[in-house]
Every structure is written in structure tokens, then in C-alpha cells.
Amino acid sequence: MADTKFAINVQFEGTTDKEKPENTTLYAFDAKGKLLGSAPVDKGQVTLSLPAESTTQAVRFFMGPSLDEGTEASVALVSRLGASEERLKLDPKNPKIQLRIPGPIWKRWPLCHCVVRGRVIKRQPQPDGTVRDLPICNSRVFIYEVDVLPNIILRLPDPIVVRLRDELIREVTRPIRPIPIPKPFPGGLRPEPAEDSDSPVASIALPDTATQLRVRALAQTTSISHIRQSLADLHLIIRPYLCLWPWLFPFFHTRRDLLRVVNVDENGNFVTVIPYLCIGDRPDLYFRVEQLQGGVWKTIYDPPLACHVYWNYQCGTEIIINITDPSAIACVPQDPVVTGETTWVMPYSVGGTRIWGTPPPGSPATPDGWVRSDGFTDYGVYRNAPFGATLAFRMGYSNDITTSTTIEYYRWSYRKGTTGDWTQMNIPVSRHYVKQVPGELTPSFPTVLLGPKTVGTTQNLFEFKQPSPPGPDASDPPGTTTAWPVDNWFDDIYAAFMDTLRLPGTRLESAGSY
Numbered sequence: 001m002a003d004t005k006f007a008i009n010v011q012f013e014g015t016t017d018k019e020k021p022e023n024t025t026l027y028a029f030d031a032k033g034k035l036l037g038s039a040p041v042d043k044g045q046v047t048l049s050l051p052a053e054s055t056t057q058a059v060r061f062f063m064g065p066s067l068d069e070g071t072e073a074s075v076a077l078v079s080r081l082g083a084s085e086e087r088l089k090l091d092p093k094n095p096k097i098q099l100r101i102p103g104p105i106w107k108r109w110p111l112c113h114c115v116v117r118g119r120v121i122k123r124q125p126q127p128d129g130t131v132r133d134l135p136i137c138n139s140r141v142f143i144y145e146v147d148v149l150p151n152i153i154l155r156l157p158d159p160i161v162v163r164l165r166d167e168l169i170r171e172v173t174r175p176i177r178p179i180p181i182p183k184p185f186p187g188g189l190r191p192e193p194a195e196d197s198d199s200p201v202a203s204i205a206l207p208d209t210a211t212q213l214r215v216r217a218l219a220q221t222t223s224i225s226h227i228r229q230s231l232a233d234l235h236l237i238i239r240p241y242l243c244l245w246p247w248l249f250p251f252f253h254t255r256r257d258l259l260r261v262v263n264v265d266e267n268g269n270f271v272t273v274i275p276y277l278c279i280g281d282r283p284d285l286y287f288r289v290e291q292l293q294g295g296v297w298k299t300i301y302d303p304p305l306a307c308h309v310y311w312n313y314q315c316g317t318e319i320i321i322n323i324t325d326p327s328a329i330a331c332v333p334q335d336p337v338v339t340g341e342t343t344w345v346m347p348y349s350v351g352g353t354r355i356w357g358t359p360p361p362g363s364p365a366t367p368d369g370w371v372r373s374d375g376f377t378d379y380g381v382y383r384n385a386p387f388g389a390t391l392a393f394r395m396g397y398s399n400d401i402t403t404s405t406t407i408e409y410y411r412w413s414y415r416k417g418t419t420g421d422w423t424q425m426n427i428p429v430s431r432h433y434v435k436q437v438p439g440e441l442t443p444s445f446p447t448v449l450l451g452p453k454t455v456g457t458t459q460n461l462f463e464f465k466q467p468s469p470p471g472p473d474a475s476d477p478p479g480t481t482t483a484w485p486v487d488n489w490f491d492d493i494y495a496a497f498m499d500t501l502r503l504p505g506t507r508l509e510s511a512g513s514y
Contacts, residue, residue: 006090008046008097010063023111025066026099027083028059033075040066050090061086063101065111068275076257080145081111082277112278116143117271118319120264120289120301122330134330135268136323138485139291139300143274144256146284146309149239150232156251161228164238164248165218168231171241172215211237243307252305256286264289266331266485285310287321291328295442300325343405348394350387353377375513386511389501390427392494402464409453409461412496414514424460426452427497432490433469438479445490446470462495 008026024041028050036059039048050059060075064083067073079085084101120141121133156164215234221227231238242248262270276283286309289301301323310319347355349371356370366372369379376384393412401407413422430447437444448470451462465484472480485492503510 003049004052004090005047005049006097008048008061008099010041010044010046011098011100012044013100013102023066024063027062027064027073027078029062029075030059031057035073038073058087058089061088061097061099063099065275068113068273071259071275074257077145077259080147080257081275111275113273114276114283114313114315115271115273116260116285116313116319117269117316118287118321120268120270120321120323122323122328124330135264135266136289136291136300136328137264137266137268137331138329139264139289140297141262141264141270141321142258142288142290143260143262143272144286144288145259145274146252146256146286146305148281148284149235149311152251153232153235153238154228156228158224160248160251161224161231164231164245165227167245168234168238168241169215169219171244172212172237239311243304245306246304249304249306252309256305259283268331281312282315283313285313287319289321289323292442293327293329295444297442298327300328343398343400343407345395345397345401345410348396350394351392387500389499391498391500393496393498394493395495397464402466407464409451409455409463410495411460411462412498414498416510416512416514425496425498426460427499428452429462429495429497431465431469431492432485434483434485435472435476436481436483438477445485 010024010026025038026041026046026048027038028036028048030036036050037048039046041063062075062078062083062085064078064081067077067081071077086099088097090097118141120136120139122136124132124134153161153164211234214230215237218227218230221230259274260272262272264270274283286305287301288299290297291300292298301321349355354370356366356372358373366378369377371377376386379385395410397410412425414425415422429450431450432445432447435444435446450465452460453463455461469482469484471482500510
């Protein structure tokens with residue numbers, strides 16, 4: 001059935017035509033909250049086309065400020081932005097509608113804009129004992145606005161209200177003490193010691209004497225409505241304790257509204273702008289993170305909402321989202337290399353263990369976590385540790401090799417001891433690249449084989465990774481693009497592999513220095 005077009009006249013009470021608010025939109029939802037349509041208001045007039053089936057039911061009309069492009073309208077969001085609601089049963093035979101908006105409502109509509117920025121990382125211990133903040137690229141951040149805490153408290157069931165009162169009284173009468181808490185600390189807790197500690201604790205400052213007396217006085221109150229309202233008024237006192245009360249967590253998850261989905265760049269950074277009413281507090285924000293793994297979006301960060309809300313978020317401040325999910329794949333940017341040579345290739349590490357090499361006389365001893373000149377490694381309580389299984393070698397090389405020299409290939413070889421024949425490594429090495437086809441939501445990730453290749457009569461050659469990946473296939477539609485991802489998203493960081501389990505002889509015979 002064809003849509004029905006309605007002509008709607010909007011009267012903003014308490015104003016003249018010249019004072020009518022700008023950037024105003026009419027939103028129509030069905031009884032279940034599904035958006036039926038929206039249209040901007042122009043000089044008090046709106047033309048809105050609605051599905052024919054909506055004419056047989058009551059429609060919820062919301063008049064409110066226009067949303068930014070990319071923001072999906074929902075009943076919760078437009079209500080939070082101060083929209084005025086009116087429910088009407090439509091008559092397709094009389095497609096003219098009159099709406100009246102009281103002055104106290106529309107005069108609150110001017111919107112402010114809040115810059116939200118942050119970084120998604122994974123703190124990765126290094127073999128030398130340091131910790132690196134590695135970006136989580138190929139991910140996206142879901143930004144939600146959480147209902148203000150007083151509203152959440154006002155909707156709690158009676159038994160939970162009583163328990164909240166009792167728990168709050170118990171906490172404010174206890175002495176200050178360190179409390180283990182999860183990170184980050186958006187709810188008002190302050191970490192001691194440093195925030196990068198793996199086991200942070202926090203001390204919650206007790207309220208002043210007058211506030212403590214207000215809280216204790218609730219023990220003498222039997223009226224649930226009075227307790228509920230008093231707790232709502234004390235929400236700033238309650239906020240720091242939320243992490244301690246897991247039984248309260250379920251009442252938060254039903255009160256969050258999605259504002260934005262923001263892609264994260266290769267350095268883990270994200271930034272966006274969200275609207276909020278200029279009259280009132282800044283937004284209360286919660287963040288969830290997904291990462292694209294194997295062509296499927298997987299949730300890697302979705303902590304307890306009550307304990308991870310950035311209440312009254314300070315617009316523009318950087319939010320650090322530290323991912324602890326073991327399945328999250330961190331990206332490892334290449335370390336900078338300073339050398340006096342213009343064309344060079346440098347062995348860098350065996351797996352994650354960097355090569356110290358044989359430095360000049362007088363240089364410092366090999367640090368823990370590095371490959372010593374004799375091939376062993378010291379780390380923690382383990383000394384003289386050898387390597388085994390499959391060894392994966394990383395290397396760096398100068399940019400001019402793939403841009404201005406005639407060098408096209410490399411080859412890795414090994415031998416036991418310091419004499420004898422060399423054995424060429426020939427385990428395949430590939431690199432993934434990203435292919436984006438127009439109209440498809442998720443990209444695909446083909447591979448290009450770097451080696452081993454045979455050129456003429458020369459075998460086991462490996463091609464240096466070129467500045468650009470292979471282009472679109474002949475069968476790809478116009479507009480298809482390809483690009484390299486950050487290297488180690490697919491563990492594409494190794495230049496050669498050596499399988500020590502396939503060395504000649506028994507395990508004992510094959511052991512030794514290579």
C-alpha cells in the first residue's frame with residue numbers, strides 16, 4: 001500500500017513567527033518505538049509521509065531539535081533531548097494535523113556539541129620487562145548515553161531501593177580503606193597507586209558530616225517513596241560506590257541509548273561529536289568495542305555498565321579504553337630505525353624476542369628478554385633459555401629497497417655451528433590485504449604470497465612487500481579498492497620461518513647452536 005502524506009501545522013506557544021526555533025524536526029514512531037518517518041519543520045509547517053498501516057494505530061509524534069547526520073533517532077534519544085510528545089490516531093481522510101508545543105519545552109532545545117575522543121589499546125608486556133600500549137585497530141566503538149543516575153534510582157523496585165539505602169549507610173559509616181576496583185575509574189574513584197598498575201586500588205573519600213547525617217537518617221524512614229527520592233538526591237554520593245554493588249548492575253543495562261558507532265584508526269584513535277542539551281549536565285557516556293576478526297565483528301569490550309560510565313563527561317578529554325580480552329588482536333607499528341646506511345636489511349627479532357647481537361667492546365651487557373650473542377635468552381628467573389619448535393624471524397629494511405633500488409628478493413638460510421653448507425628456508429610467507437567492494441558492509445582479506453618463489457634457476461626467494469598491495473581483480477566491480485592493513489593484524493610480521501622439529505637426526509642430535 002502507498003504511503004499517506006500528512007500536512008502538519010506546528011504552533012510554538014509563547015512566541016512570534018520571527019522567534020520560532022530553528023533546526024527543529026518532527027519524528028513519528030509506532031507504539032513499539034519503531035521510527036516511521038521524520039521531516040524538518042519549515043516556518044511551522046511539516047509534510048510527513050507515513051506507511052499506510054500506521055493510519056490504523058496511534059502514532060507517537062515527537063517535536064524536538066534536529067539530530068546531526070549519522071545519529072539514529074530513537075524514542076529514548078529524542079526524549080532525552082527534550083522533545084515534546086503527542087499521541088494521535090490518524091485519519092487518512094483528514095490528513096491535516098495540528099500540534100502545539102508549550103514554550104517551556106521548545107525554549108530548552110538549543111543543542112550544544114560535545115567532542116568525544118579516545119584511544120583503544122591493549123597493554124602488552126615486553127620481553128625486556130617494559131609495557132607497550134598497542135593500538136587495537138580494525139575495530140569500532142559504540143558510544144551510548146546512559147540515563148542520569150537519579151532517574152535510574154527512581155525506577156528501582158522497592159526491595160532494591162531498601163537494599164541500596166542499607167548498603168549506602170554501611171559504606172559511609174566505614175573508615176576510609178583501599179578497595180580493589182576495575183579500570184577505568186570514570187565513576188569518581190581515584191586510583192592509588194599509579195593508574196597503570198595491574199591491580200589498582202582506590203580510596204573513597206567519606207562525605208562531609210552533614211551528608212553523613214542525611215544518609216544515616218534514612219535508616220529511620222519507612223516510606224519507600226521518601227527513601228527513593230532521598231537516594232536520587234544523593235546520587236553524587238552514591239556514584240563512587242557503584243562498582244562495589246554487582247547486584248545493582250542489571251538495572252543499568254536497560255537504560256542506555258546508542259549515539260554513535262565510530263571506526264578506530266590504525267593508531268587506535270577515535271573521535272566524534274555528539275549533541276546534548278545546553279541546559280543541563282554534559283552527557284553520561286558508556287563505551288563498547290567490537291573488532292573485525294575473520295570477517296565477523298566480535299565484542300572485545302563490554303564491561304559492567306554501572307562501573308564504567310563516564311558521568312558528566314568532560315568534553316574533549318581523552319578516554320583510554322584498555323582491552324584485556326585475550327582474543328583482541330593488537331597492532332604493532334614498526335619501531336623506528338636509525339642507521340648511517342641508506343640501503344640496509346636488519347634482522348630484528350626471533351618471535352617477540354629482539355636480537356641484541358654482538359655490540360662493540362665496552363657496550364652494556366645484553367638486557368633480559370633479548371637474544372644474546374650466543375643465541376640464549378635470559379628472562380625473569382629463567383637463565384640461558386634456548387629456542388625451539390618453529391622460529392619466526394622478523395626483519396626491517398630501508399624504504400628505498402621497494403622504491404628506488406633493483407633489489408626485489410631476499411632469502412634466509414641456516415646452518416649448524418659455524419661451518420658447513422647452508423640450508424635455505426622455504427616455509428611460505430604471505431601478507432593479507434584489505435579489499436573493499438562498493439555496497440558491501442565488511443571488506444574481504446585476500447593474501448599475496450611473498451615466497452618461496454623460483455626466479456630463473458634460483459629457488460627459495462621471497463619478495464619484499466611492495467608499497468601497494470595487488471589491485472582489484474578483473475571481476476571486481478568499479479570502485480573496488482585495496483590497501484594494506486597494519487602489519488600484525490593477521491600476524492603478518494615475519495619474514496621467514498624455521499621448523500626445528502624437522503632438523504636432521506634425533507632431538508638430541510639436532511640440538512645446538514645454529
